[in-house]
Amino acid sequence: MTSDLSNFDLVIAGVGGQGAVKVSDIIGKAAVSEGMDVRAAETHGMAQRGGSVVNYVRLGCELGSLIPCGSAHGMLSLEPVEAMRYIHDVAKDGIVVMNTSPIYPITVTSGQCTYPDPQEIVARLEKDYRVVAFDAVALARQAGNMKTLNVVMLGAISSYLPIPVDTLVECIRNMVPPKTIGTNLEAFRLGRETTRQ
Amino acid sequence: MSGREYMLGNVAIARGIVEGAVDVVSGYPGTPSSEIVDTLASMKERDFYIEWSVNEKVAMEVAAGASMAGARSVVTMKHVGLNVAADPLMTLAYMGVKGGMVIIVADDPSCHSSQNEQDSRRYSVFSQIPCLEPSTSQQAKDMIPYAFELSEKYEIPVIFRSTTRISHGKSDIELAPIKQKKNEVKFEKNPDRWVMVPKNARVRHPHLLSIQQDIRGELEVSGWNELSIEAESTVGIIACGTAAVYAKEALDRLGITASFLKIGTYPIPEDSVRQLLAKTEQVIVIEELEPVIEDQCKVIARDVEFETEIFGKTDGLLPRTGEFNVDICIGGIAKAFGIDSCECKPAKQDMELPVRPPAMCAGCSHRGTFHVMKKVFGEDTVFPSDIGCYTLGIQHGTVDTTLCMGASISVASGIYDAGEEKPICCTIGDSTFFHTGINSLMNAIYNKSDITVLILDNRITAMTGHQPNPGMGKTATREPTVEVAFDKLCSAMGAEFVEVVDPYDMAATEDVLERAKAHEGVSVVIAKRACVISAARGGIRYTPFMVDTDLCKGCRKCLKFGCPAIEFDEVSKKASINSMCSGCGLCAEICTFNAIMEVKK
Numbered sequence: 001m002t003s004d005l006s007n008f009d010l011v012i013a014g015v016g017g018q019g020a021v022k023v024s025d026i027i028g029k030a031a032v033s034e035g036m037d038v039r040a041a042e043t044h045g046m047a048q049r050g051g052s053v054v055n056y057v058r059l060g061c062e063l064g065s066l067i068p069c070g071s072a073h074g075m076l077s078l079e080p081v082e083a084m085r086y087i088h089d090v091a092k093d094g095i096v097v098m099n100t101s102p103i104y105p106i107t108v109t110s111g112q113c114t115y116p117d118p119q120e121i122v123a124r125l126e127k128d129y130r131v132v133a134f135d136a137v138a139l140a141r142q143a144g145n146m147k148t149l150n151v152v153m154l155g156a157i158s159s160y161l162p163i164p165v166d167t168l169v170e171c172i173r174n175m176v177p178p179k180t181i182g183t184n185l186e187a188f189r190l191g192r193e194t195t196r197q
Numbered sequence: 198m199s200g201r202e203y204m205l206g207n208v209a210i211a212r213g214i215v216e217g218a219v220d221v222v223s224g225y226p227g228t229p230s231s232e233i234v235d236t237l238a239s240m241k242e243r244d245f246y247i248e249w250s251v252n253e254k255v256a257m258e259v260a261a262g263a264s265m266a267g268a269r270s271v272v273t274m275k276h277v278g279l280n281v282a283a284d285p286l287m288t289l290a291y292m293g294v295k296g297g298m299v300i301i302v303a304d305d306p307s308c309h310s311s312q313n314e315q316d317s318r319r320y321s322v323f324s325q326i327p328c329l330e331p332s333t334s335q336q337a338k339d340m341i342p343y344a345f346e347l348s349e350k351y352e353i354p355v356i357f358r359s360t361t362r363i364s365h366g367k368s369d370i371e372l373a374p375i376k377q378k379k380n381e382v383k384f385e386k387n388p389d390r391w392v393m394v395p396k397n398a399r400v401r402h403p404h405l406l407s408i409q410q411d412i413r414g415e416l417e418v419s420g421w422n423e424l425s426i427e428a429e430s431t432v433g434i435i436a437c438g439t440a441a442v443y444a445k446e447a448l449d450r451l452g453i454t455a456s457f458l459k460i461g462t463y464p465i466p467e468d469s470v471r472q473l474l475a476k477t478e479q480v481i482v483i484e485e486l487e488p489v490i491e492d493q494c495k496v497i498a499r500d501v502e503f504e505t506e507i508f509g510k511t512d513g514l515l516p517r518t519g520e521f522n523v524d525i526c527i528g529g530i531a532k533a534f535g536i537d538s539c540e541c542k543p544a545k546q547d548m549e550l551p552v553r554p555p556a557m558c559a560g561c562s563h564r565g566t567f568h569v570m571k572k573v574f575g576e577d578t579v580f581p582s583d584i585g586c587y588t589l590g591i592q593h594g595t596v597d598t599t600l601c602m603g604a605s606i607s608v609a610s611g612i613y614d615a616g617e618e619k620p621i622c623c624t625i626g627d628s629t630f631f632h633t634g635i636n637s638l639m640n641a642i643y644n645k646s647d648i649t650v651l652i653l654d655n656r657i658t659a660m661t662g663h664q665p666n667p668g669m670g671k672t673a674t675r676e677p678t679v680e681v682a683f684d685k686l687c688s689a690m691g692a693e694f695v696e697v698v699d700p701y702d703m704a705a706t707e708d709v710l711e712r713a714k715a716h717e718g719v720s721v722v723i724a725k726r727a728c729v730i731s732a733a734r735g736g737i738r739y740t741p742f743m744v745d746t747d748l749c750k751g752c753r754k755c756l757k758f759g760c761p762a763i764e765f766d767e768v769s770k771k772a773s774i775n776s777m778c779s780g781c782g783l784c785a786e787i788c789t790f791n792a793i794m795e796v797k798k
C-alpha cells in the first residue's frame with residue numbers, strides 16, 4: 001500500500017554499470033529544483049562491479065530513504081530479472097516500467113544458472129501491476145548510443161513522475177557530458193513516447 | 198555556495214568540514230566513507246591540507262599531530278579502520294587535543310561492502326570519547342562544525358558516526374556559511390600534556406573521567422537529542438541514527454502516537470531518558486546493531502526504580518544484526534506494544550532468478566594473474582588472499598582466506614608454520630600491501646616462511662573508488678610525488694626472489710611464477726598492470742576483441758575464464774564477445790583455436 005508520507009516512491013533496479021545512479025540523480029535534482037524534499041538511497045561499492053543494484057528515490061518525503069516493503073508507487077527496471085528481484089517493494093497496481101533486454105550474469109554464461117524468459121517475467125508482473133515493457137537497448141541504439149539506455153528508461157517513467165518534463169530535460173542538459181546532450185535528449189524523447197498516451 | 202542543494206551524504210559531510218574551517222584532513226579509503234576525502238581532494242581551491250594516508254593508524258596520528266599544534270583536523274575511515282587506529286585512539290583520549298579534532302567513522306550495518314558490521318559506538322563507550330550520530334544528511338553536515346567546537350571546549354577528540362544510509366543516501370541539504378576565522382597554529386611544548394609516560398597518563402586518566410559529566414550535561418541540551426512527550430500515550434520510543442527516522446514512519450503507518458526520544462549523542466541524554474521513562478509504561482529502544490542505548494536505559498531505569506518495561510534486542514524483539522528499515526521497526530513496535538500490524542512479508546517468489554554476484558571487470562588484470570597462478574600452482578595449493586577487487590577471485594577458486602587488510606601474508610606464514618605441506622601462494626593488492634602488508638612480509642622473511650607472495654599492483658586503490666596510493670606517484674590531490682618501488686622495498690627487507698611481471702603477458706607471468714614456486718623461502722612477484730577502469734579514465738583505450746565464428750569450436754574454454762564480456766550462443770554453439778570488452782587480449786591467449794582476435798578497424 002502506498003502512503004501519503006511520500007508524494008512518489010520510486011524503485012530503480014538494474015545492474016552495476018547501467019547508470020541507475022545517474023537516473024536517480026537526475027530525478028532527485030529535478031525534484032529539488034521544483035521545491036520538493038527528496039530522499040534517495042544508492043548502491044555503491046562492492047555491488048557495483050556488475051552486481052545487482054537497487055536505488056530508492058522518494059519524492060516529497062522528509063523521512064528515511066528506504067521504501068517500506070510493498071509500498072512504492074512505481075519501479076523503473078533497467079533489466080528484466082532485476083525487475084522481478086525487487087518487485088516486492090512495489091505496491092499492487094503500481095506502475096512498472098521495464099527494459100526487456102537481458103544482461104546475462106556470469107552465473108548464467110558459465111552455465112550454473114538459467115535465465116528466465118523475459119516475456120514470462122512481463123506476463124507474471126502484469127497480473128499485479130501496470131506494466132510498460134519494451135526493448136530499451138533498441139531505442140538507445142536508435143538514439144545513437146547504447147549507453148543512453150538509462151535515459152531512455154528515464155524518459156519512459158517521466159510520464160508518471162510528479163515533475164514537469166521541462167525540468168527533467170533541463171537537468172539532463174546540465175548533467176550529461178556536453179558532447180552527448182543531443183543523443184541523450186533524443187533517448188529521453190524516444191523513451192517518453194513509449195508511455196505517452 | 199549557499200542555499201539548498203541535492204547531494205550525497207558524504208558530500209554533505211565534506212561541506213560540513215569546510216563550513217567548520219578545517220585545517221588538516223587525513224583518511225584512508227573504505228566504503229562507505231571514501232567520498233568525504235574524494236570530494237575535498239577534488240576541490241579546485243582549498244585553504245586546508247588534505248591527504249590519503251597509508252592506513253588508518255597513520256591517518257589518525259597525522260590528524261592528532263595537527264590538532265596538538267592547534268589546527269582543526271578531521272580523520273575519516275570505515276568502521277574496521279577504527280580497529281587499525283584503536284591504539285592511538287585509546288591514548289589520545291587521555292592526552293586530548295588542542296585544535297578541534299573530529300574522527301569520522303562510517304559503519305556498514307548489513308555488511309554491504311565490509312568484512313564485518315561492528316558498531317563504532319562501542320568505541321565511544323570504551324574510549325570515553327564523545328560521539329555524535331546524525332539521523333539525516335542535513336544533521337550530518339550541521340553536526341561537524343559543532344563537533345569542532347565541542348572538541349575544542351573539552352580538549353578531547355569527537356567521534357562522528359555515520360552509516361551506509363547516511364553516507365550513501367542523497368537528499369536536499371540547506372547549506373550554511375563557511376566559518377572564516379582559522380585557528381592559530383603553534384605547537385607549544387608541554388610534556389605533561391603531550392608525553393604519555395606513566396607519570397602523565399596516571400594524571401590524564403582521572404582527568405578524562407572527570408570531564409564526562411560536563412560533556413554529558415552539555416550534550417543533553419545541545420539540540421541533537423529531541424524529546425517529545427505525548428501526554429495521552431503510555432508508550433514510548435527511544436531511537437537513534439537513521440533508525441529514528443524509520444521508527445517515525447513506522448508509527449505513522451501503524452497509526453499510533455507515542456512519546457519519542459531521538460538520541461544523537463553519546464554519552465546519552467540521561468535526563469531525557471528519565472523524563473521519558475517517568476511518563477511511560479512501555480518503551481522500545483530502536484537502534485541498529487549493538488544494544489548500546491538499550492543497556493544504558495536499563496541501568497537508568499533500575500537506578501531510579503522505574504517500573505517501565507524496556508524492550509529492544511536483548512529480548513529478541515529487534516535483531517542485533519543487519520540494518521533496519523521501516524518494516525523491521527513496525528514489527529518490533531507492534532510486538533512490544535501488543536498491537537496488530539499488517540506486517541509486509543515479501544510475496545513468495547516462485548520464479549527462480551539467477552543470482553548476480555559482482556565480478557571483476559572485463560579486462561581486469563587480476564583475472565589474468567589468477568588464471569596463471571592457478572595453472573602454475575594447481576588446485577592443490579593454499580591461496581590465502583586479502584581485501585580488494587581481487588577478493589572477487591573467490592568465484593575462481595583463488596581466494597581461500599580473507600580475514601582483514603594485510604592478513605594474507607601473515608595468514609600464509611601461519612599456515613606454513615603449522616606444518617602444512619602444500620605449496621602456499623598468497624595474493625595482496627598494492628594499496629593493501631602499503632596499508633599493513635609490509636609488516637607481514639617483513640615478518641615472513643625474518644621468520645623464514647617458505648611461501649610465494651603475489652603483489653597485485655594495479656597502480657590504484659580500486660575497490661573503494663580508485664584512490665591514489667604511494668605506489669603510483671600521485672597524492673590525494675593528484676600532485677606528483679615520489680613513487681615507492683615495490684621491488685626495491687621487498688629486496689631491502691631481505692626477500693631474495695623479487696620479480697616484476699605484466700599479467701597481460703601470460704607466458705612471461707607463467708615463467709616467473711614457475712620460478713617463484715621453485716624458490717625456497719619467501720618469493721615475491723609483483724604483477725604490475727593498471728586497473729582497466731582507471732586506465733580508461735586516464736585516456737588509455739585498447740582495441741576490443743571478437744570471436745571468429747568460423748574458427749570457434751564451441752569448447753567454452755574462454756567462458757571458464759569468467760570475463761563478463763564473453764557470452765555463449767546456445768543456438769549456434771559459439772562464443773561471442775559483447776560491448777563490455779576492454780581489449781585486454783587475455784582470452785585470445787587462452788583460446789586453443791586462435792579464434793579470438795582484435796576487431797579490425
Ligand SMILES: Cc1ncc(C[n+]2csc(CCOP(=O)(O)OP(=O)(O)O)c2C)c(N)n1
Pocket residue numbers: 225226227228275277278281311312584585586587602625626627628629630653655657658659660661
Ligand atoms: C581496515 C580496513 N580499511 C579499509 C578497508 C576498505 N578497503 C577494502 S579493499 C581496500 C583496498 C583495495 O585496494 P588494493 O589492495 O590496491 O586492491 P584493488 O581493489 O585495487 O584490487 C580498502 C581500502 C578495509 N576493508 N579494512
Ligand code: SF4
Pocket residue numbers: 049556557558560561562563586587655659660728729730731
Ligand atoms: S575496478 Fe579495476 S581492479 Fe577492480 S575489478 Fe575492475 S578492473 Fe579489476
Ligand code: SF4
Pocket residue numbers: 559560561741742760761762763774777778779780781782783784785
Ligand atoms: S579481450 Fe577477452 S578477456 Fe579481455 S576484456 Fe575482451 S573479452 Fe574479456
